[in-house]
Every structure is written in structure tokens, then in C-alpha cells.
Amino acid sequence: MREEVLFTLDTPYRQPLAVKGWFFGTPGRKTLAVMGALRGNEIQQMYLCSQLIQHLCALEQAGGLSQDCGILVIPCANQFSMNVGRRFWAADNTDINRMFPGYDAGETTQRIAARIFAALQGYTYGVHVTSLYLPGSCLPHLRIMKTGYQTPETARAFGLPYIALREPHPYDTTTLNYNWQIWNTETFSLYTPATERIDAPAALQGVEAVLRFLQSRELCRCGVGPGEPSRIFAEETLCNVKPTAGGLLVHQVSLGSQVWRSQPLAEVLDPCSGAVRQTLRAPVDGRVFFVHEACLINGYDVALRILPDKAGESQAQQEQQEQQA
Template identity: 25%
Template sequence: MKEKILTLPTPYGGNLELHKNTWGKSGEPLSIVSGLQGDHLNGLFLNSHLTQFLDSIVEGLDPHYTLTGQVQTFPVVNVNAVQSGTRLWPLDGMDMDLAFPGNPEGETAEAIASAILQHTKDSFWGIILTSAPPHYEDAPHIQTHKPDSREKKMCRDLQIETARRQKDSPTQKVNLFHHWQEQEISSVMVSAGSPRTINPQQCEVLFQGILNFMKAEGILKDHRNKKPDNKIKTRIYDPDEEVLVRTSAAGMLLKEVKVGNFLKKGQKIGEVRDIYSGKRLEELAAPEDGLLITLRQYPIVYEKEPIAILLSGKDRWQKIGHVFQSIVKR
């Protein structure tokens, strides 16, 4: 069911409308939010895909599934930015995800934030669909902050291979994710791809993950009773297991790897060339073994810019090795 949850008149006569879709019986729902940034289009695509899928179930067109819980989706939060084709709404230049908890009587961004929080406050689970920051691409993965046992279970049930624990940020307290956590809504963010693009393959990974999650939590019943061939185990990486690869030259980046690749230490990631002469200024290589989770997409780079983030288990294994050695010595 598509429902209008906020209508704001605009100065030139039209209305800004915020919608949610709801399926299933009443109860503590799973809320899925996308379009906090106007250029995060993978989330919009994924939510539309979910809408089609859930519609077909409740309309009885898909004999394999029954919806046993409640799901609500909020496909487009930053309506003005999506309509403008930009990350932020040009009129206020505000990052929508810095507007929470919002204010129903406040400016447009605050009123939208307040409506989203109001309509998700009774959720049991929350998932925010996001993409990499501007000019980067993410391999599909889960993002958490300080996951408790319920959120670790969410990660396991999503069966997406990789999860990253985020560092503290001074702006986190005005994010939707933080406010969900404050309200004890079990929540994660899932990220894939680049802003301004849709990558159906990456979205499919996340779609299957959300399906896995809904089945595991009893929101969705699969009548085929088919056990998964290989249950994917999710590994949660800590911030100190992330390795940033930075440029020391500025110019044009030509990359030779793809997000999601596992790189060996010394493997070439790409090179920076001088824009005028075409000469190679720098070769960038993986400083250690690791999963390439984020890669620079836009080729023009400044000095000192991160162009890749690798997830490496090295620190963890070093720590475990250290503890093991000290036990052996004792």
C-alpha cells in the first residue's frame, strides 16, 4: 500500500510529497529507507525492486512466498535532491542525513526528517540503503557502528559476506542511523556502488541479502523449504583492519582492479599519470593482502587522496597470534 506521509506546499503551486509503502499485518515492522542523498540511486532501484517483489506476493502472484511480518519502505527521502539530480537540495545545501531528529514545524529538511523518524519509530528492524561517497564505488557490504548481539544477528541473517564497523563521527548524532539505535531499533546500513549510477548486479546481492534476512527473521515464509546450498558467513571488520591507499601525486588515475577483488600484497591497483605529458607519476599497489571494498571511480585525483580502502584481517591475526604466543610462553 502506497501512503502519503507528508505533504508540503511549494512556493510555485505544487506539493512536495513523501511516501511510504507498507505490506503485511500490523506489528513491529522492518523499515527500509533509501534516497537520503539525492544521488544514491542504487537504493532507489533496490527499493523499487523490493516493491515489485512484495506486491507480487501480497497479490498472490508468487506461489513460493507468504508475507508473515510487516515491511515498510521509504523509497525517496530527499525528494528535492532526487528531483534536482543532485546529492543535496541546491536551495538549502544541507545533507539530509544531518537533519535528524528533525522538527515537524521546521524547514523542509527538518520536517521530512521528523516524518521519517515518526513513521519508523515502532520498527523492530531498520535498514538504510546507501552508496559510496561522491567519486567512489563500494563493493556490496553492511555498515554497522557498535553492533549488539541483535545487530550481529542481522549481519549473519543478511548473509552478505562483508560488514564494516564504522568509527565514531562527530556528526553521527544527527544521522537517522543513530536515532534508530537510540530507539533500540536493530539497524544496519547496506552500501553498494557509486552515486549517480545504478548497478543491477550489486543491487541483486543486496536484494538477496534482504530476502535472506526476511526469511531468517520470519517476515517472509518460503514454502519450498529448500535449505540454502552454502550459507554465507558474514565477517565484520573493525576500523583498524581498514587500510587506506593514498596518492602521493596528482593527476589522472587509471585503475586496474575492481571493487570486490581480493588483492595480494604488492598487486597493482592503478597508476597516476600527468594530465599534460601523459607520463606516469606514481604506481599504486596494495600495501598488504585485503579485500578491495572501496575504490576511487572519478579519475582526476589530488595528492594525498584515498583511492582505495582494503579490508585486511592482518591486525586481528597479529593480535590473536600475540595472545596465543603469550599463552604458550606461560
């Protein structure tokens, strides 16, 4: 293991931002790079990377890494924001993950993105441990952008239960995932249920997924199990459940629950009187893939997302639900 400062960025009145990388395996080999927290609230993402570093240290000491393997892990690139409790770059509220591939002569977060991207260049595989833009929790999964270079079948080797394929929106074209793929790295975004809190079992699941992937390619010997068969689905398959009323959101099912069509999922209560304003019901048979975590919810915010049991069912059901609303 080799710990190295990849780059620094001076700041007025604070310590320089020093972005560190942990290297494992054979120097010069660029097999896998893992990027952790780019946002100041991505505590779980940083934690997952820290645990991956612990496992890789032990593996390397035990001679469990192949000579063909070279790994880089960057747990955090934004302590500047993390230490003051801000999600985006604390000086100007820009999102580093909307600045890729970066520009080394540009604005501050463009320069940070450019330096991160330079450090991540040339790796065969890339994993970005990241968080959702929507406030809430989702089931552990990999997300792959459909850039034309995507390789979803490769992702099965992580042994995670779900692989979501995303049709990129214009704003996705400045994310790390999109650009890393375009620059010839097979890239996977890894999501776990937590962001601002530590979910240790979920982090361990993510760590094991990365190790399993390496093992499947005979790049390490770690004895991790085969994982789960992955269901690959298009992200638009997910069925949004949205209230038309705002209020207190009280869930009646939890993340990962199997639900049946018309089953009550949550209630929206009048926040002062407690009267039920709306009961949210499952539009399809499926599994709760995402839940809005905040206690308050506005009208038309996404309260839950259901992954239908049957592919193709979601769109028709969603249209029906909207007509009823």
C-alpha cells in the same frame, strides 16, 4: 500492498514534496522498515527499493508473508533534489541524513527528517539503503554504528559477505542509522557499489539480502538461498591507499580483486604528458573494498581501500606506508 503518502511539504512554484511509503503484511505490525534515497543522487538506492517493492508485492499476493510481518518501504524522500540533479536539499544544500532525529519546528530539512523519522518509528528492524560520503564504489556490505545498541550477529542473517562496524564520529550522531538505533530499532545501513547509476545485479543482491533476513526470522517464505558467510570487521581495519601526487587515476585492479602486498593497484599519471607520477601499491594482502571512481584524483585523496586478509595487519602496514611516503 498499500501505497500511502506519508507526508507532504509545499514548495514555492513546484509540486509539493510528497513522500510515499509502501506497506506490506499485516496492518499495525512494525517488523521491518526500509529507507531508500535521502539524497538526490541516490538513484541506485531508490532502484533497489523499487525492486524490493516488486518482490514484496509478488510475495504478498502469493501468501508468502507471515501474519506476524509488517513492512514499510520508502524508496525516495528527496525527489525535490533528484529532479534537478542535486545531491543535497536543493534549496539550501543541507543533507537530510545529517538532520536526524529531526525537529518538527525547525528548519526545512530538520522537519523533513522529523517526519521521516516519525514514519520509521517503532519498527523492530531498520535498513537504510544508502551511499558513501566518499566518491567511489564499495563492495556490497552492511554497516552498523557502534552505539552500544548494535547487534552485529543479527546482521549475519542478511547473508552479505561483509559487515562493517563503525565507531561513530561526532558528525555521525545526526544520521538516520545512529538515531534509529538509539530509538530501539536494530538498524543496518546497506551499501551497494553504485549510487548515481543502476547496478541491477548489486541491487538484486541487496533485495535478496533483505528477503533472506525476513526468511531467517520466519517472516516470509521466498525460497531465497542462504547467501554468504559474513566477515565482521571494524571499519578502521580498512587500509587507505592514497597518492601523494595528483593527476589522472588509472586503476590496474577492480573492485573486489584479491591483491597481494606490493602489487601495483593503480597509476597516477601527469594529466598532460602522461608520465607516471606514482604507482600505488597494495600495503597488505587483501581485497579491494573501495575504489575512487573519478578519473581525476588529488594528492592524499583515498584512491582505494583494502580489506586485509588478516585482521590487525592494516594499522602497522599503513603506518609503514606513511613513513615511506
